[in-house]
Amino acid sequence: MPVPTHVKIVEVSPRDGLQNEKGFVPTDVKIELVNRLAAAGFPNVEATSFVSPKWVPQMADAAQVMAGIERRPGTIYSVLTPNMKGFEAALAAGADEVVIFGAASEAFSQKNINCSIAESIARFEPVAQAAKAAGVRLRGSISCALGCPYQGEVPVEAVVDVVKRYLALGCDEIDVADTIGVGTPKRVRQVMDAVTAVADPARISGHFHDTYGQALANITAALECGIAIFHTSVAGLGGCPYAKGATGNVATEDVLYLLRGMDIDTGVDFDAVVDIGQWMSRHLQRQSSSRAGNAIAAKRAA
């Protein structure tokens, strides 16, 4: 299959990138991050999460972030909504898209939320119905689609089953997420081929982590399966909660570099993204985990 000529990048750093940060990132920094990403041309920014501050203290300022950002026309600002309480807050905050999330691994689902995959997704039914009624976009995320920290292998059929459940709930977009970064191109192809056999490829996104260095090879494989939406995080913000010190979300800069080399359009200003990555890394007082970002910063400094 010819690779897509245009790719939509969903920039997840404000939510997925920051949610596990130990030190609280000031709300104004979060707002600046979202604004700069939108200004750089990302068509979709995952801005925050309307989750209980008991679970994710870093996202306690979700409403303030949403109230503080400039709303760029055409940009989709997504937020995570674990339940109706979160959805109502998201709706009040004017979110363009709400994200519901389940796993393809039974072990992961049981360990994290103490219920089966099927139960966990059924619980999202009210949120899905409310989103549809309110005319808000609905996205469903499938974690552990390429492997699980508890059960290891995840059957392709388990991923397809969650896709079907999300389609039944009316999801506009569905994320196939390699939460722990264990996937390799062959498996990515198997999963994406199976998923796109039951869902329009235009509605499927790839969310890859670079924990084992495989993310760009996996994205290339997914592109070859017709996938044209990818999640990335500037400077690779996010880390991996399942392996301390290991890499997490694939770095936006590395993905943009890849896509540019393949003549695939994203509408994003690459240089602006390198700046954002260096700025956020300085703010968090850590080395960026974007290889392209670091190489370009080193060249600029020379």
Added chain:
Amino acid sequence: MPVPTHVKIVEVSPRDGLQNEKGFVPTDVKIELVNRLAAAGFPNVEATSFVSPKWVPQMADAAQVMAGIERRPGTIYSVLTPNMKGFEAALAAGADEVVIFGAASEAFSQKNINCSIAESIARFEPVAQAAKAAGVRLRGSISCALGCPYQGEVPVEAVVDVVKRYLALGCDEIDVADTIGVGTPKRVRQVMDAVTAVADPARISGHFHDTYGQALANITAALECGIAIFHTSVAGLGGCPYAKGATGNVATEDVLYLLRGMDIDTGVDFDAVVDIGQWMSRHLQRQSSSRAGNAIAAKRAA
């Protein structure tokens, strides 16, 4: 084209990985590195370089390294030989393969050795003849095959021209090297397709740097062009002399993880390689730049 079922990994860390280290790595550590890599199953280890110690002080102990290592039956121990003096020392040291090296970039050739590409390769004629006469394997390396720090773009025809010159010199193996890591899969395919149109794919290797995070995507593209030999460096040892602080050689662990996921055999003991990477990183007092290596080390520690 179906990807190869077996890949030969040339482990270049003892030479390419260490040659730019500032602090002198003790000879016994170099010897242990070569021995452990050979014991882990690498069929080919780039052991050292018989180059003037004025140019590369880190390789001043080339003869001692070659004299000190255990010679594992079947393992090819390669060394770099810039001239006849180097070749004679390599022959005396019992090298199985000598490596000559030129660039595909005129600007790089002029800047580095003050002569044209054609002249630089003609100068290797005596070494090539002597290697053939002595029954020693001959490898030719093409730096800047995917881009140049001085001239930027490098024409595909320039790479093909060097390949032809190396074939005329009798090279058994020819390295297509992305010295500064700027390549992306589309360009890799163009170059590898052009190269394999004039040379047997079984004699071509891919030497990729991960400076922009593209190495694994590029290796996947090269595999799809029928390339079945790759150079890697444990823990990503080597850095990038053209961008301080940036990543250099692709990490062996990341490549092995990729290939294992593609069911491609290498004959290498992956766990042993992870150990070697962690050991060398401790010795050099630096974080490994292998993402797979770090993730596995973190999992082991947990």
